[in-house]
Amino acid sequence: MKRGVVIGGIVSFTFLCGYFFFLAHAIISTFLRHRFSEQTYFEASHRLLHKFDSVRRSNISVGLPKLSTNTYVDDNERDVARDSLFLDSRENATLLMLVRNWELPGALSSMRSLEDRFNKRYRYDWTFLNDVPFDDEFIEATSAMASGKTAYGLIPSTDWDRPSTINETEFEAGLQLMREKGVLYGGSKSYRNMCRFNSGFFYKQQLLDQYQYYFRVEPDVQYYCDFPYDPFKVMREKHKKYGFVIAMYEYEDTVTTLWDAVEEFMADYPEMVDTKTNSYDFITDDGMIGKDMPVIQSNSMYNLCHFWSNFEIGDLSFFRSEPYQKYFELLESKGGFYYERWGDAPVHSIAVALLLQQDEVIHFDELGYYHVPFGTCPTAYNLRLQQRCVCNPNLDQNIDIKPHSCLTRWWKHGSGKYFMKHA
Ligand SMILES: Nc1nc2c(ncn2[C@@H]2O[C@H](COP(=O)(O)OP(=O)(O)OP(=O)(O)O)[C@@H](O)[C@H]2O)c(=O)[nH]1
Numbered sequence: 001m002k003r004g005v006v007i008g009g010i011v012s013f014t015f016l017c018g019y020f021f022f023l024a025h026a027i028i029s030t031f032l033r034h035r036f037s038e039q040t041y042f043e044a045s046h047r048l049l050h051k052f053d054s055v056r057r058s059n060i061s062v063g064l065p066k067l068s069t070n071t072y073v074d075d076n077e078r079d080v081a082r083d084s085l086f087l088d089s090r091e092n093a094t095l096l097m098l099v100r101n102w103e104l105p106g107a108l109s110s111m112r113s114l115e116d117r118f119n120k121r122y123r124y125d126w127t128f129l130n131d132v133p134f135d136d137e138f139i140e141a142t143s144a145m146a147s148g149k150t151a152y153g154l155i156p157s158t159d160w161d162r163p164s165t166i167n168e169t170e171f172e173a174g175l176q177l178m179r180e181k182g183v184l185y186g187g188s189k190s191y192r193n194m195c196r197f198n199s200g201f202f203y204k205q206q207l208l209d210q211y212q213y214y215f216r217v218e219p220d221v222q223y224y225c226d227f228p229y230d231p232f233k234v235m236r237e238k239h240k241k242y243g244f245v246i247a248m249y250e251y252e253d254t255v256t257t258l259w260d261a262v263e264e265f266m267a268d269y270p271e272m273v274d275t276k277t278n279s280y281d282f283i284t285d286d287g288m289i290g291k292d293m294p295v296i297q298s299n300s301m302y303n304l305c306h307f308w309s310n311f312e313i314g315d316l317s318f319f320r321s322e323p324y325q326k327y328f329e330l331l332e333s334k335g336g337f338y339y340e341r342w343g344d345a346p347v348h349s350i351a352v353a354l355l356l357q358q359d360e361v362i363h364f365d366e367l368g369y370y371h372v373p374f375g376t377c378p379t380a381y382n383l384r385l386q387q388r389c390v391c392n393p394n395l396d397q398n399i400d401i402k403p404h405s406c407l408t409r410w411w412k413h414g415s416g417k418y419f420m421k422h423a
């Protein structure tokens with residue numbers, strides 16, 4: 001009996017030892033495996049970290065902490081010399097937003113994005129325009145968000161409201177027709193005021209008199225990447241008068257007779273339109289580009305290509321020039337801003353294409369941008385890393401790779417990709 005108990009004890013003891021050994025082995029090997037994979041991840045991330053040393057932002061300790069950024073760099077680390085270098089080298093320019101009081105959240109979101117990606121280092125002034133007075137909340141919040149000075153303008157009624165020369169019956173009939181056709185903003189009166197204002201009056205506002213360049217910003221847009229340069233400086237140094245990021249086709253129903261007016265302008269002022277140096281072909285060529293036929297068929301010579309004007313950087317002296325004034329006056333005399341729904345995008349784009357030389361127009365292809373429903377994102381992987389982009393150029397919303405983009409037509413007929421001209 002005693003012997004049996006002893007043997008039983010030995011067996012249980014052995015079993016217990018085995019069990020503990022198994023448990024310890026499992027714990028230790030799991031722990032080691034974890035440490036091993038941790039080590040592997042660590043090494044991999046360390047390798048990756050340094051793989052991009054050459055493109056990583058070298059000025060990480062230089063950022064200027066301000067109200068409008070979430071930088072973790074603390075004040076002691078400021079590189080004062082570098083900051084003042086940016087400030088001292090600023091151009092005569094302003095960021096410009098036409099906006100309504102109720103759009104404040106969207107305005108702040110766009111400002112935040114542009115401040116973080118560009119303006120925090122330069123502190124360019126912001127100019128806000130409105131057809132009614134800005135309220136205190138709007139002024140307070142946007143001033144707090146801006147790194148530069150802010151100014152708020154009230155647009156005179158003569159620059160905004162429908163002129164008395166517009167025939168009300170014809171106007172209402174045009175609205176009704178577009179409503180029935182389901183044209184975007186086709187039934188909106190205020191949208192027409194906005195398009196006419198942006199075509200012929202924004203540059204006449206007193207607050208802009210002091211500036212040479214403007215950068216148009218809209219509520220609820222996003223800038224995907226750090227700006228690798230000051231676009232205003234690029235404009236001045238390279239003698240550019242108009243800069244864009246997205247080009248696409250316009251809805252023909254909104255500009256049915258716009259080209260007739262443009263032809264009249266060209267006939268009246270042939271000396272202002274130099275087809276040898278301008279981008280006439282960009283707005284008239286409707287042939288194939290590579291394998292693609294144009295997705296939009298137009299009933300006039302105008303192929304409906306335009307620069308998407310919700311992003312634009314321009315030289316105000318171009319809009320203030322006599323040729324642009326004559327062009328706008330002729331368009332205005334036709335009433336198409338109201339009887340149809342001429343957009344400021346095709347109006348600006350046709351003027352840019354006809355009145356400027358190709359080399360005075362720049363496509364900022366390093367600047368990632370989004371305005372619902374389309375965006376553009378730098379194609380080069382290295383650029384996206386270097387500029388800390390948050391976009392994917394292969395996604396559907398990237399218009400540049402869609403058939404309804406006019407970018408390849410710009411490459412072919414505008415400035416930039418000269419190799420396409422022989423294609
Ligand atoms: N003050 C003022 N600003 C306006 C008015 N209508 C439009 N805007 C501004 O003009 C710009 C263009 O208007 P949007 O409504 O964005 O027009 P859109 O870009 O063609 O169309 P969305 O797809 O709606 O963005 C924006 O900056 C608007 O805030 C208006 O009646 N008053």
Ligand SMILES: [Mg+2]
Pocket residue numbers: 218310371
């Ligand atoms: Mg918009």
